[in-house]
Amino acid sequence: MIKELYNYRELLKTNVKKEIRGKYKGSFLGILWSFVNPLLMTLVYAIVFPFILKSTEPHYVTFIIIGILPWTWFTNSIALGTTTVLGNAGIIKKVYFPREILPISVVTSGMINFLISCLIIGIFLICSGIGFSPYILLLPVVVLAQFLFSLGIVFITSAIDIYIRDLEYIINFVVNMLFYATPILYSPEMFAGTPIATLIKLNPMGTIINSYRDIFFYKQMPDIISLAVLIGGCLLFCVIGYFIFKKLSKGFAEEV
Numbered sequence: 001m002i003k004e005l006y007n008y009r010e011l012l013k014t015n016v017k018k019e020i021r022g023k024y025k026g027s028f029l030g031i032l033w034s035f036v037n038p039l040l041m042t043l044v045y046a047i048v049f050p051f052i053l054k055s056t057e058p059h060y061v062t063f064i065i066i067g068i069l070p071w072t073w074f075t076n077s078i079a080l081g082t083t084t085v086l087g088n089a090g091i092i093k094k095v096y097f098p099r100e101i102l103p104i105s106v107v108t109s110g111m112i113n114f115l116i117s118c119l120i121i122g123i124f125l126i127c128s129g130i131g132f133s134p135y136i137l138l139l140p141v142v143v144l145a146q147f148l149f150s151l152g153i154v155f156i157t158s159a160i161d162i163y164i165r166d167l168e169y170i171i172n173f174v175v176n177m178l179f180y181a182t183p184i185l186y187s188p189e190m191f192a193g194t195p196i197a198t199l200i201k202l203n204p205m206g207t208i209i210n211s212y213r214d215i216f217f218y219k220q221m222p223d224i225i226s227l228a229v230l231i232g233g234c235l236l237f238c239v240i241g242y243f244i245f246k247k248l249s250k251g252f253a254e255e256v
Contacts, residue, residue, distance in 0.1 A: 001098070001100060001242065004098040005098060005100075005101070005104070008097055008098055008101060011097055011101060012101050012104065012105060012108075015101055015102070015105035016105045016108050016109045016112070017109075018105075019080070019105050019106055019108075019109035019110075020109045020112060020113065035116075035117055035120060037072070038065070038068045038069050038072050038117065038120075039065075039120070041068055041072075042061060042064050042065045042068050045064050045068075045185055046060060046061045046064055057187060059128040059130060059217075061124065061128075062121075062124040062125060062128045062130060062217065063187075063213070063217060064184070064185060065120065065121060065124050066121055066124075066209075066212055066213050066216050066217055067182075067183070067184035067185070067209050067212070067213070068184060069114060069117050069118070069120065069121060070114060070146060070208065070209060070212055071179070071182065071184055071205070071209070072114075072117075073110045073111065073113065073114040073146070073150070074110075074146065074150055074175075074205060075175055075179075076110050076113075077106055077107045077110040077150040077151075077153075077154060078150065078153055078154065078157065078171060078175055079168075079171075079172065079175070080106045080110075081103050081106040081107060081150075081153075081154030081157065081158055082154065082157040082158055082161050082167065082168045082171050083158070083161060083168055084102045084103055084105075084106050084154075084158050085099065085102055085103070085158045085159065085161065085162055085252060086158075086161055086162055086165075088102055092252055099245070099249045099252060100155070100242065100245060100246075100249075102158065103151065103154040103155055103158045103245070104151065106154060107147060107150050107151045107154055108147075110150070111143065111146075111147055114143070115143070118139075121216055125216060125217075130216075130217065130219070131219075132219075133215075133219035133220075135214070135215045135219060135220065135221055135222070136215055136216070138211075138215055138221075138222060139212075139215055141227065141231070142208060142211045142212055142215065142222070142227070144231065145204075145207075145208055145211075145227065145230050145231045145234050146205075146208050146234075148231070148234035148235050148237070148238040149204050149205075149208070149234040149237065149238070151238050151241065152234065152237040152238035152239075152240065152241035152242075153241065154241075155238070155241030155242050155244060155245040156241045156244050156245065157171055158245070159244060159245045159247075159248035159249060160248065162248070162251070162252055163248070163251075178203070178205065181196075181199055181200065181203055181206070182200070182203055182205045182206050182209055183200055183206055183209055183210060184209060188200050188201075188206070188210065204230060204233070204234065207223075207226050207227070207230050208230070210222070210223075211223075211226075211227055
């Protein structure tokens with residue numbers, strides 16, 4: 001796979017650029033919507049949820065934005081990645097290229113958008129007086145974990161979607177439900193000692209969001225053991241997803 005990706009690296013770069021620019025093509029603000037949407041979501045949650053959850057978390061807006069931005073990368077990757085092979089059916093029928101370029105392009109473009117949007121997190125950290133810590137150097141490790149996890153999912157869903165067209169609607173429902181099982185609007189400590197706490201621990205995005213918060217918000221070392229297990233698990237999951245994708249990709253041209 002690595003050799004083929006290197007040989008088709010120009011196509012990969014072109015696809016990543018297309019994914020970044022194409023989503024908001026024709027709109028007035030263009031790619032700025034990548035930042036405006038999370039900010040608007042944060043504004044709504046920051047107004048409503050402190051009253052619902054009775055959250056006493058200081059700097060709650062900053063707390064939320066640190067969760068919303070990586071979650072936006074995750075949901076966009078899953079939504080766009082699930083349909084990426086089907087959406088490029090015309091090219092698949094006419095030209096040979098490594099099919100895995102399509103899901104990799106979607107997740108990579110989302111990662112780039114997220115890394116740029118970290119400037120927003122930086123602004124909130126400065127304005128709230130929280131500031132930065134040396135643990136921010138661990139950011140690439142957490143980003144890598146999320147990249148592998150998202151890519152593993154997209155490998156599987158994009159391949160299955162060719163054969164089961166209803167999958168994209170099922171995935172959207174599951175991701176929407178997963179939002180509330182991920183500590184984005186609340187701290188996991190709120191449910192300590194309850195079955196919900198176990199559910200949060202089993203959710204890979206829960207560990208990922210908590211790691212981002214440790215780095216940015218709490219300015220402390222993330223749980224290294226949990227993070228190491230997560231990266232190993234995400235890598236294994238990504239490899240499994242890749243083999244499933246390669247197995248199913250043999251029938252793409254006929255099915256699309």
